[in-house]
Amino acid sequence: MTAAILDGRLLAEKVVARATGDIAALGRAPGLATVLVGDDPASALYVRNKRRQCVAVGIRDLHRRFDADVTQDELAEAIRALGDDPGVTGILLQLPLPPHLDADALLALIPPDKDVDGLTETSAGRLALGRPGLRPCTPLGVLELLDAHGATLSGAEAVVVGRSSLVGKPMAQLLLGRDATVTVCHSRTRDLAAVCRRADVLVVAAGIRGLVAADAVKPGATVIDVGIHRTPGGLRGDVDFPAVSAVAGAITPVPGGVGPMTIAMLLANTVTAARTL
Numbered sequence: 400m401t402a403a404i405l406d407g408r409l410l411a412e413k414v415v416a417r418a419t420g421d422i423a424a425l426g427r428a429p430g431l432a433t434v435l436v437g438d439d440p441a442s443a444l445y446v447r448n449k450r451r452q453c454v455a456v457g458i459r460d461l462h463r464r465f466d467a468d469v470t471q472d473e474l475a476e477a478i479r480a481l482g483d484d485p486g487v488t489g490i491l492l493q494l495p496l497p498p499h500l501d502a503d504a505l506l507a508l509i510p511p512d513k514d515v516d517g518l519t520e521t522s523a524g525r526l527a528l529g530r531p532g533l534r535p536c537t538p539l540g541v542l543e544l545l546d547a548h549g550a551t552l553s554g555a556e557a558v559v560v561g562r563s564s565l566v567g568k569p570m571a572q573l574l575l576g577r578d579a580t581v582t583v584c585h586s587r588t589r590d591l592a593a594v595c596r597r598a599d600v601l602v603v604a605a606g607i608r609g610l611v612a613a614d615a616v617k618p619g620a621t622v623i624d625v626g627i628h629r630t631p632g633g634l635r636g637d638v639d640f641p642a643v644s645a646v647a648g649a650i651t652p653v654p655g656g657v658g659p660m661t662i663a664m665l666l667a668n669t670v671t672a673a674r675t676l
């Protein structure tokens with residue numbers, strides 16, 4: 400079998416087109432404040448892509464950049480100011496931060512209704528309790544990919560590999576919200592391959608290159624690869640793509656899978672936040 404390729408670039412274009420229409424209907428431009436600290440090249444690249452796409456759909460680009468040695472207090476003051484600014488409808492604090500900064504304390508300063516990344520305690524609590532709120536972009540993008548493919552989630556066996564606050568945990572909760580039977584695996588999971596083999600829907604967000612091999616995939620399963628690793632041969636994911644695509648029913652490529660969807664859902668969340676503010 401050769402798996403169907405779930406094209407994240409194509410689907411992202413559709414989500415972006417929808418956001419563009421929604422912004423036109425809104426009648427006023429949302430404003431997204433991206434906050435970048437230091438000059439990690441990967442973070443700088445992601446933020447640049449986010450800003451470029453914002454501008455393309457009619458979101459005002461309210462970028463703030465800080466040197467790597469910025470103090471907690473300076474950054475806190477800046478985030479508070481963005482929170483108070485009515486022209487700022489969304490705030491994204493790019494992670495990771497340099498080790499001397501307390502990311503949780505800074506995230507806590509983002510007003511929940513401007514939390515377009517869905518990472519504040521309030522947003523996480525709303526998701527955990529099944530209440531309306533802003534959801535983290537990457538898991539939301541994964542759900543869009545699954546829906547566009549026509550994957551059945553209700554009653555399905557879903558396995559999530561990874562338990563981060565950014566992806567694994569919210570992913571599991573979103574899948575639960577869609578009535579999947581959800582198992583979460585992590586670095587201490589005994590016989591990872593055996594658990595993964597149960598999955599109809601397998602979402603891999605472990606941050607370990609090539610972690611999931613063909614023997615961890617049930618024939619016909621839908622495999623979503625959230626990993627992203629820069630190698631001499633190009634970008635690779637957490638899934639051994641050549642081997643797994645011979646077994647799976649559908650699979651996301653890296654690049655061109657989940658990554659573009661993450662940015663598209665940020666734009667969608669920015670529209671949602673602007674509408675409710």
Ligand SMILES: Nc1nc(=O)c2c([nH]1)NC[C@@H]1CN(c3ccc(C(=O)N[C@@H](CCC(=O)O)C(=O)O)cc3)C=[N+]21
Nearest residue numbers: 445492493494495516536654655656657658659661662
């Ligand atoms: N507060 C916060 N929110 C985030 O959403 C966030 C973050 N911090 N920190 C880092 C991760 C990573 N992330 C990606 C976004 C887009 C691509 C993306 O567009 N990837 C392209 C390839 C781009 C490339 O060439 O590197 C693709 O997969 O096709 C990848 C990764 C968002 N993150």
